[in-house]
Amino acid sequence: MENSKEMRGWLDNLGLDHPLVIAGPCSAETEEQVLKIAHDLKDTDVTYLRAGIWKPRTRPGNFEGVGALGLKWLQKAKEETGMLTATEVANAAHVKLALEHDIDLLWIGARSTVSPFIVQEIADALKGTDKVVLVKNPVNPDLSLWLGGIERLYSSDIKKLGVIHRGFSTYEKTKYRNIPEWQLAIELQNKFPDLPLICDPSHITGKRDMIFDVAQTALDLNFDGLMIETHNDPDNAWSDAAQQVTPDTLVQIMKDLKIRKESDAEAEYNNKLGMLRAQIDIIDNGLIDTLGKRMKISDEIGTLKKQKNVAVLQSKRWNEILGRMILEGQEKGLSEEFILKMFKAIHQESINHQEKILKA
Numbered sequence: 001m002e003n004s005k006e007m008r009g010w011l012d013n014l015g016l017d018h019p020l021v022i023a024g025p026c027s028a029e030t031e032e033q034v035l036k037i038a039h040d041l042k043d044t045d046v047t048y049l050r051a052g053i054w055k056p057r058t059r060p061g062n063f064e065g066v067g068a069l070g071l072k073w074l075q076k077a078k079e080e081t082g083m084l085t086a087t088e089v090a091n092a093a094h095v096k097l098a099l100e101h102d103i104d105l106l107w108i109g110a111r112s113t114v115s116p117f118i119v120q121e122i123a124d125a126l127k128g129t130d131k132v133v134l135v136k137n138p139v140n141p142d143l144s145l146w147l148g149g150i151e152r153l154y155s156s157d158i159k160k161l162g163v164i165h166r167g168f169s170t171y172e173k174t175k176y177r178n179i180p181e182w183q184l185a186i187e188l189q190n191k192f193p194d195l196p197l198i199c200d201p202s203h204i205t206g207k208r209d210m211i212f213d214v215a216q217t218a219l220d221l222n223f224d225g226l227m228i229e230t231h232n233d234p235d236n237a238w239s240d241a242a243q244q245v246t247p248d249t250l251v252q253i254m255k256d257l258k259i260r261k262e263s264d265a266e267a268e269y270n271n272k273l274g275m276l277r278a279q280i281d282i283i284d285n286g287l288i289d290t291l292g293k294r295m296k297i298s299d300e301i302g303t304l305k306k307q308k309n310v311a312v313l314q315s316k317r318w319n320e321i322l323g324r325m326i327l328e329g330q331e332k333g334l335s336e337e338f339i340l341k342m343f344k345a346i347h348q349e350s351i352n353h354q355e356k357i358l359k360a
């Protein structure tokens with residue numbers, strides 16, 4: 001698959017002067033709820049009203065969506081407000097029903113993107129239609145699997161495409177519900193600059209108070225739009241209550257976000273600088289995180305040393321590390337002087353940590 005301007009035709013045709021916004025409840029719950037949210041979002045920057053109709057849940061027994069009935073509510077919301085509609089589909093039957101109810105945009109969820117069989121089934125069911133299809137990243141951080149999903153659709157003649165970055169699953173607990181591997185999205189953008197890239201900060205964060213920050217990072221990294229779960233009564237939502245915001249909060253978020261436009265040379269410079277700095281910020285956070293983890297391990301070694309009455313400084317081990325890191329540094333274009341300075345500082349901090357434990 002080659003990059004093609006055709007992929008973003010649907011987005012350009014909307015003629016927006018701001019990032020695309022897709023908003024609405026995690027799940028359609030009742031007709032009143034869908035219509036209320038639609039009316040609240042009608043005169044905002046929101047273009048597509050989203051609502052989950054069939055909810056893929058991690059474990060059985062949770063609310064699994066209202067089913068086809070909810071599609072009628074979305075259709076009614078479109079009639080009453082003129083908003084376009086969007087929902088998730090996970091098999092051919094869903095696609096058929098969504099088409100019958102004139103849903104404008106369909107997305108393939110993270111759990112479906114992992115399965116080439118499901119993506120192919122959806123692609124086949126969509127053949128010959130002109131719907132916009134967005135592919136969420138697979139749950140695991142695998143760029144080729146994500147791209148494979150897009151390619152399947154593209155080769156089935158679905159040309160109105162886009163991707164949604166909703167973060168990735170990790171075994172380790174982090175502050176995110178799904179960790180945003182931004183480098184992966186950046187790589188995807190480099191390969192396919194005309195493939196619309198949407199960020200879903202609701203699923204990345206899992207918490208409404210972190211949404212703004214992640215949305216700003218996405219815009220700093222040149223994302224084309226945002227999908228944000230919005231509910232009239234988030235705390236009592238039937239699914240994903242903690243990550244939904246009210247329509248008022250959504251409007252405030254949109255107002256506070258800094259949107260970088262490429263209009264003249266100066267703006268282009270600032271835009272590029274902003275994007276590069278956002279990348280550096282992500283890497284710096286990673287460095288601190290890694291150093292914190294290294295010190296925790298050093299603490300554990302300190303505890304062992306205390307039990308066995310062993311000295312903190314282990315020169316042989318330390319010299320081995322230094323020698324290896326100087327060589328690795330050379331390969332990455334880092335000077336010996338820098339590596340020495342940096343690792344001496346790290347070693348000192350590690351010794352301080354262990355000293356504290358041995359003296360306790």
Ligand SMILES: C=C(O[C@@H]1C=C(C(=O)O)C=C[C@H]1O)C(=O)O
Pocket residue numbers: 298301312313314315317318321346347350351354
């Ligand atoms: C962590 C240890 O203790 C000290 C700290 C080291 C480090 O931070 O890499 C290495 C050797 C020791 O001087 C260890 O003994 O492995």
